[in-house]
Amino acid sequence: MILKRTCKQVSRLILQAEDQALPLKERLAVRLHLWACTACTRFTAQVSLMRKATARWRHYSEDASGD
Amino acid sequence: MTDASDVAPALEKLRPQLLKFALLQLRNAAWAEDAVSETLLAALEKPQAFARQSQLKTWLIGILKHKLVDQIRRNCRELSTTSADDEQDFEDELFQADGHWRDAPQDWGDPEHSLRQVEFMQVLEACVDQLPGQQGRLFMMREWLELETEEICKTLQISPTNLWVMLHRARLRLRECLALNWFAGGSKA
Numbered sequence: 001m002i003l004k005r006t007c008k009q010v011s012r013l014i015l016q017a018e019d020q021a022l023p024l025k026e027r028l029a030v031r032l033h034l035w036a037c038t039a040c041t042r043f044t045a046q047v048s049l050m051r052k053a054t055a056r057w058r059h060y061s062e063d064a065s066g067d
Numbered sequence: 068m069t070d071a072s073d074v075a076p077a078l079e080k081l082r083p084q085l086l087k088f089a090l091l092q093l094r095n096a097a098w099a100e101d102a103v104s105e106t107l108l109a110a111l112e113k114p115q116a117f118a119r120q121s122q123l124k125t126w127l128i129g130i131l132k133h134k135l136v137d138q139i140r141r142n143c144r145e146l147s148t149t150s151a152d153d154e155q156d157f158e159d160e161l162f163q164a165d166g167h168w169r170d171a172p173q174d175w176g177d178p179e180h181s182l183r184q185v186e187f188m189q190v191l192e193a194c195v196d197q198l199p200g201q202q203g204r205l206f207m208m209r210e211w212l213e214l215e216t217e218e219i220c221k222t223l224q225i226s227p228t229n230l231w232v233m234l235h236r237a238r239l240r241l242r243e244c245l246a247l248n249w250f251a252g253g254s255k256a
Contacts, residue, residue: 006162006165006166006167007162007166007167007168008158008161008162008166008167009166011161011162012235015234015235015238015239016231016235018234018238019209019216019231019234020216038171039168039171039172040172042171042172042173042174042175043172045174045175045178046172046175046242046246047238047242048178049175049178049181049182050238050241050242050245052178052182053181053182053187053188053191053245054191054210056182056188057188057191057192058210058211058213060188061088061128061211062124062125062128062129063124063125
């Protein structure tokens with residue numbers, strides 16, 4: 001199947017999307033996979049949390065009140 | 068901050084914090100020291116700016132980021148080298164040969180709960196510190212200096228594929244470190 005991806009492939013694409021926009025076909029393949037896969041959905045949520053945490057840490061590092 | 072006699076103690080107090088971030092970025096004590104010294108020298112050249120700076124640290128961190136990019140440019144050859152740790156591929160520990168997870172990722176609970184806690188920021192910082200040298204430098208360039216991937220590749224003269232592989236490994240390691248040191252046991256999450 002053209003749009004079938006393994007969890008390993010999906011995890012790579014999800015991390016890749018942190019640095020560059022994915023091609024449409026890959027975005028579709030990821031969405032399809034996430035539709036049915038709890039593990040990769042959790043992984044996606046973890047990556048999203050890490051992104052927010054890093055942004056907050058960056059802000060906190062620059063903040064006058066932060067140590 | 069208008070009184071000149073206040074400047075030296077204020078800079079002295081902030082110096083360790085600047086050095087911490089310089090070290091996280093460069094992973095080299097001598098160059099980190101230089102970047103911090105350059106930052107403080109640059110700050111002292113603008114005495115009138117001190118008076119206006121209610122947020123001295125924010126201003127200094129801003130200068131430091133520029134000085135760190137200068138240091139990276141200057142030492143790009145040395146800063147492009149990878150260690151055995153950098154090259155170790157983490158994926159096989161996470162996935163079976165058929166591409167399935169060995170252990171399914173856990174639910175990290177309500178993100179806002181973790182994000183609000185200062186302790187979580189400290190764990191995150193410790194995890195970034197534990198990344199292998201090149202992974203740590205590239206992760207910091209991307210996430211702390213907020214450089215575009217094209218700029219990182221150009222500055223360090225590495226290929227986009229190489230950068231992507233290193234960032235991928237860094238993020239997998241970071242995730243593993245957070246899972247172990249913050250989310251394991253569910254006491255805080």
